[in-house]
Amino acid sequence: MSDFELKVLSGNAHPVLAEDVCRHLGIKMSRTRAQRFPDGEIDIKVEDDMRGCDVFVIQPTSPPVNENLMELLVILDCLRRASAGTITAVIPYFGYARLDRKAEGRVPITAKLVANLIVTAGADRVLALDFHSPQIQGFFDISVDELLGFKVIVPYIKSLKKKAICVLSPDVGGTKLARVYSKQLNCEMAVVDKRRVSGDTAILYNLIGDVAGKDVILVDDIIATGGTIVEGAKLAKEKGASSVIACSTHGVFAGDALKRIAAAPVEEVIVTNSIPQREEGRLRVLSIAPLLSEAIHRIHNDLSISAMFD
Numbered sequence: 001m002s003d004f005e006l007k008v009l010s011g012n013a014h015p016v017l018a019e020d021v022c023r024h025l026g027i028k029m030s031r032t033r034a035q036r037f038p039d040g041e042i043d044i045k046v047e048d049d050m051r052g053c054d055v056f057v058i059q060p061t062s063p064p065v066n067e068n069l070m071e072l073l074v075i076l077d078c079l080r081r082a083s084a085g086t087i088t089a090v091i092p093y094f095g096y097a098r099l100d101r102k103a104e105g106r107v108p109i110t111a112k113l114v115a116n117l118i119v120t121a122g123a124d125r126v127l128a129l130d131f132h133s134p135q136i137q138g139f140f141d142i143s144v145d146e147l148l149g150f151k152v153i154v155p156y157i158k159s160l161k162k163k164a165i166c167v168l169s170p171d172v173g174g175t176k177l178a179r180v181y182s183k184q185l186n187c188e189m190a191v192v193d194k195r196r197v198s199g200d201t202a203i204l205y206n207l208i209g210d211v212a213g214k215d216v217i218l219v220d221d222i223i224a225t226g227g228t229i230v231e232g233a234k235l236a237k238e239k240g241a242s243s244v245i246a247c248s249t250h251g252v253f254a255g256d257a258l259k260r261i262a263a264a265p266v267e268e269v270i271v272t273n274s275i276p277q278r279e280e281g282r283l284r285v286l287s288i289a290p291l292l293s294e295a296i297h298r299i300h301n302d303l304s305i306s307a308m309f310d
Contacts, residue, residue: 004054004085006300009046011059011075013068014276017092017289018058024293030055032075042067044074050082056127056296057087061095061114062275063252069095069114073121080122088299089123092274092288093250097132100139115139127295129274129288130221130249145305147295149221149249149272152286154184156270157247162215164242166190168207170220170232181219190216192232205235212240223248223271226257230264237265250274251283258283 009030010018022029031047057079059072072089079087099110115136118126125143137144157165165187169178175191182189190209216236223229223246233244244266251271261269262281270284271277277285291308298305 004052007048007050007053007055008296009055009057011057011068011071013059013062013071014092016276017273020287020289021058021293021296024289025297034071042071042074044071044078046078046082050079050084052083052085054086054300055079055084055088056090058090058092058292060091060093060275062093065095073117076118076121076123086124087122088125088127089118090127090292090296092129092292094128094131094136097136100133100136111136112139125299127299132221145295145299147291148309149288150180150184151309152272152288152291153247153249153270154181156284156286157185157217157245164214166209166211166214166216168192168211168216168218168232168236170218170228174220177221178219181217185217192235205231207235207239211236213242216241216244218244218246220248222250222252223257224252224254226253226260229266230260233264233266243267245270247271251277
């Protein structure tokens with residue numbers, strides 16, 4: 001067991017989730033005061049004593065990404081200067097993850113830049129949920145624990161008691177995640193193959209696998225604009241699927257994504273509350289608070305995180 005006192009605090013990105021985590025841990029959330037200078041600069045003060053404590057800062061870097069990221073950095077710096085014993089950045093949704101390599105010349109690797117900023121600001125450890133790509137773990141020069149959203153989503157899917165399930169990946173890049181779900185659900189999987197004929201010709205879609213007469217579980221790590229989910233659902237129905245349920249760890253829902261999905265042949269959309277969500281219509285939001293609180297408990301008491309996935 002750690003000799004440091006456990007403290008959990010939150011920025012403004014998702015205080016409801018942080019409060020829920022604290023309830024599961026049986027502790028009170030530490031107090032912070034967030035203000036703005038007249039020019040909009042962020043001013044943070046941690047109200048409780050942090051000296052020598054084991055501190056966990058819960059802050060997804062979801063939209064508004066720049067605001068939430070900067071607030072996280074300021075809080076980390078504040079805790080480092082307050083002599084916290086250890087500081088863990090708990091990032092349920094890691095923004096700026098798409099640029100994780102140089103796909104062409106003269107572009108940044110922004111995911112690495114953000115990792116550097118978090119470490120420089122004072123984090124000793126990162127606890128995250130479903131990075132957009134696994135190599136992001138290696139961008140940090142500190143310990144990283146990555147939790148997996150399927151641990152929350154799969155039990156809910158099983159509770160629906162669908163009889164003939166097929167997991168569908170909306171693109172070839174998502175086959176690894178789809179394979180995880182198919183193994184957990186003990187069912188077959190299929191893949192949407194999409195390709196652009198030329199720069200001015202629309203993408204052609206093909207479905208590899210058999211979804212006819214089956215309840216399709218369309219899985220992705222992030223739903224941003226909803227375009228991939230919409231096209232995948234339409235194709236599945238064209239190929240004879242009985243129903244389509246879409247699920248994703250992170251529901252970004254940029255722009256009119258929810259309206260686009262509402263018009264698609266999707267029975268239900270399942271996401272976690274890694275990003276603040278309001279459950280409405282076909283949207284089902286599952287809490288990751290029990291998952292995060294268990295991980296925080298294990299880290300604080302020097303217990304295995306990987307044992308959570310056995």
